Amino acid sequence: MKRVPPKPTPKRAKPKRPSKNKSGKVLRYSFLLLIVAFLAAAVYQYRHGILYWMGFKTNKRIESLTKEERRIEDLRIYEILGRHKDKVYGIDVSHYQGEIEWDSLKPSNANFPIQFVFIRATAGKDGLDSEFRDNWSGAEQAGLIRGAYHYYRPDENSLEQAESFIKTVKLSKGDLPPVLDIEKIPAGQSMDSLKSGLKKWLNRVEGHYGMKPILYSGESFYSDFLKEEFKGYSLWIANYSFFADEIKKEWLFWQFTDKASVGGIDGNVDVNIYNGRIEALRRLCK
Incomplete structure (x- = not known):
C-alpha cells in the first residue's frame, strides 16, 4: 500500500509587536490629553474667578507669598467672590496685622469689597490684643460694621476668660454679637471639661450683652468635637481648602x-463671607 505523506503543518504567523517608538507616541499623546483635560477642568472650575479678576480693580501691596503663590491664591479668592456676588464680605484682624491704615479700608477707598470686620480683643484669662483699641476705633471711623472676638485657651479658667472679654469690650448700637474662637484641643483636661468651659463662657457673655455669641472654629474641629452639643449657636467656620468654593x-x-x-x-489677612445680604447683617447687630 502506498503511503500518503502527511500534510505539512502551516506555520503560525507571529503577532506583530508594536514598536517601542509607536508605544512612546501613544503614551505621550495620552499624557498630553490628560494635561489638556486637567487645564480645561481647572479653567471651567474657576471661570467665575478668572472673569471677576479680569474686571476687578487691584493695586495690592507686596507681601510674603511668591508671585506664583499669589496668582494661585488670588484666582481662588476671585473665584469665590464671583460665586457669591450677592453676599457681604469682611476681614478679621489682630495685632498680627500690625498698624492698619483704616482710611484705606473705607468702602469709598477700598480696593476690596469690605463691609465688616471682626477684631480680636482678648486671649485667655488675661491676654489683651495690643492693637485692639486702635483697631476698634479705626473700624468705626472707617464706617465698617465691627465685631469683637475672644481667643479661647482651653486650659485656663473659662469664667475668668469671659470676665476679661467683658471688661475689655463695650458693644454699641450697630456692633456684631461677640464671638468665641475655639480651635485647640486641651492639653490638661478632657474634651468634656472643655465643652463645659465653653458653655460657661458663652452663657456668661450672653447674659452680660443680651446677645447670643457666635461660635468660631475650623470645620473639622467643629464637626469632630462641637457639633452635637453646640447646635443652637450661629457658626463662623474656617475652611481654606482649594476645592471649597x-x-x-x-x-x-x-x-x-x-x-x-x-x-x-x-x-x-483673613477674608470672610457673610451668608446673606447687608440688610440681614445689620439686623444681626446690637
Whole structure:
C-alpha cells in the first residue's frame, strides 16, 4: 500500500509587536490629553474667578507669598467672590496685622469689597490684643460694621476668660454679637471639661450683652468635637481648602482664606463671607 505523506503543518504567523517608538507616541499623546483635560477642568472650575479678576480693580501691596503663590491664591479668592456676588464680605484682624491704615479700608477707598470686620480683643484669662483699641476705633471711623472676638485657651479658667472679654469690650448700637474662637484641643483636661468651659463662657457673655455669641472654629474641629452639643449657636467656620468654593447653608460666616492682600494692611489677612445680604447683617447687630 502506498503511503500518503502527511500534510505539512502551516506555520503560525507571529503577532506583530508594536514598536517601542509607536508605544512612546501613544503614551505621550495620552499624557498630553490628560494635561489638556486637567487645564480645561481647572479653567471651567474657576471661570467665575478668572472673569471677576479680569474686571476687578487691584493695586495690592507686596507681601510674603511668591508671585506664583499669589496668582494661585488670588484666582481662588476671585473665584469665590464671583460665586457669591450677592453676599457681604469682611476681614478679621489682630495685632498680627500690625498698624492698619483704616482710611484705606473705607468702602469709598477700598480696593476690596469690605463691609465688616471682626477684631480680636482678648486671649485667655488675661491676654489683651495690643492693637485692639486702635483697631476698634479705626473700624468705626472707617464706617465698617465691627465685631469683637475672644481667643479661647482651653486650659485656663473659662469664667475668668469671659470676665476679661467683658471688661475689655463695650458693644454699641450697630456692633456684631461677640464671638468665641475655639480651635485647640486641651492639653490638661478632657474634651468634656472643655465643652463645659465653653458653655460657661458663652452663657456668661450672653447674659452680660443680651446677645447670643457666635461660635468660631475650623470645620473639622467643629464637626469632630462641637457639633452635637453646640447646635443652637450661629457658626463662623474656617475652611481654606482649594476645592471649597461655596458657603454652606448652615454657616453664618465663612473664613475662606488667610492669605488675602488688602490695601491698608501689610502682609496677609483673613477674608470672610457673610451668608446673606447687608440688610440681614445689620439686623444681626446690637
